[in-house]
Amino acid sequence: MAVVLLVLVMLFCSLVGPQAISLKAVVSTPANSAMPSPDYEIFVRVRVPRIILAALVGAALASAGVTFQALLRNPLADPYILGISSGAGLGVILAIISGIGWTLWGRSPVAVFAFIGALGTVWLVWGIGRITGKYHVTGLLLAGVVVNAFLSAMIMFLTSIAKSQQLHATIFWLMGNMTEEDFLVLWVGGGCIVAGIVGLFFLSPQLNVISVGYHDAKSVGIPVEKIELAAFAISAFITAVAVSLSGLIGFVGLIIPHAVRLVFGPDHRQLLPLSALAGAMFLVLADTVARTIVTPAQLPVGVITAILGGPFFLILLVKYSRKVYWLA
């Protein structure tokens, strides 16, 4: 059901835009035609990759959000809480102000810097959290907050000494954009994200008990440390992939899990796949709004996720509040 809905949303959004496209013109063009119609060109080269990217990033952020909330037993957790955002940001600004001229297989290495920064930071935070105690998630959260603050200060320092052109490039990158026309990058990133979400799904029954408590999970026979490490590594990885594909897009990883939980309940075996689909749909829609609402200009999609998502979430919250424990 939800999968069909996602496909319909993606198809619909791919036809919406400043340049109206007719599906008929797209379909009637043979793939090997020497002179493809402009509709076909726009559809295949611009719209489709963009929409696939938005769906992938939305799915990755939402499922990582679900997992982080369960692992940290904290409804306020999101995929960026353990330093992924500031780590990626630092990587990006370092890449840009160092003025690197080299390329990786003909591509800009900024995304690679973002990826390394994100994973490096989250690994550091995990290590610090482990020192403070195996089942005291507070130590992990505090380490994340402090490392985030520290790296943000370094980003601010670097922005204050950066040239304005570099600054603009950094900010533009960090605000998140959905333009990725390289199909190889899309395939590799998409493969990683989909594999990660499938992996998380197989951990979801264990995540249920882990979200209740460390001792609860252990006493029903779950090797908590192993599962936690696996879930944590997978969700950090797919978040880092998403961030290096699209920059920092807030709100999706926090709000979508809650919205799905409000409507369908907290069982991760449902929550995780449904959040992935809902996150994909939500980001596809938000990105469609972002690229159409002030044409020919394009808004950063993060603006739309918060403006659209905030009220939407509040409506859900009011409607389903009786199901939530802290309002019960």
Next chain:
Amino acid sequence: MTSAIQAEHVTFGYGRDRPVLRDVGFEVQAGTFLAIAGPNGVGKSTLINILAGLLRPQSGEILLEGANLRSCSVQDIARRVAVVRQEFIPAFGFSAIETVLMARTLHYGRLGFESGTDRELARRAMELTATTEFASRTLGSLSAGERQRVFIARGLAQNTPILLLDEPTSFLDLKHQVQIYDLLKSIQTDKGTTIVAITHDINLATQYCDQTLLLYPLGSEPVEHPSYRIGKTTEILTPEEVERAFDVRVFSAIMGNERFLIPLGARAGNSNLPGRAS
């Protein structure tokens, strides 16, 4: 009678300067209802956690049904022993039935879903604990007593020969305390489950528990006296032992075959109470 739990020379401390358990050893026969009593901070919960394999003793061995915990996987332990902790509200709004079914996670199929057997065990556990009527309500919307029963149902659904409970009746009113103990007693007699429960209510222990393990605070006892005593409840929870372990004066009253102990406050010292007040 076979032994369900054997503890041998168990020693545990939190850091070097906070020893909690010193050389504790005992054996619990299968099908016994054992109470663990003692003042706050004496290591009752620590001992439960050690018996459940959640903490490793610094030295000494735990054998559950003859198997040494040190060589058991976390799954092996969970097949032998279930733990019921004090009730609390988890971070996310799981319903009562979802919580009870979590006990079966280990037995889920490859795709991570419960089988008919799992559902049947959960259903029976909920019937026994009278939690069926609010099966689909979230834990946060239940009263503390209802929630405690849900956690007990989760322990039962794990379908283990040994059930450990950490103060199952704290925060509960008198009626619910008695209900929980009636329930535990019926589980013991019907299923032959070995039950170990921490309790602060020595009179409930006297009524329901075959045996009692009384832990004394370390350091306060004379050197020749052990840090714990275990035996038949009526022989362990005597006025003298309770007064020594808890450092409080008690008044004892015999009713029928049972002896009840009532702790006395400082003000009770001057009044002339009948019976024995040592």
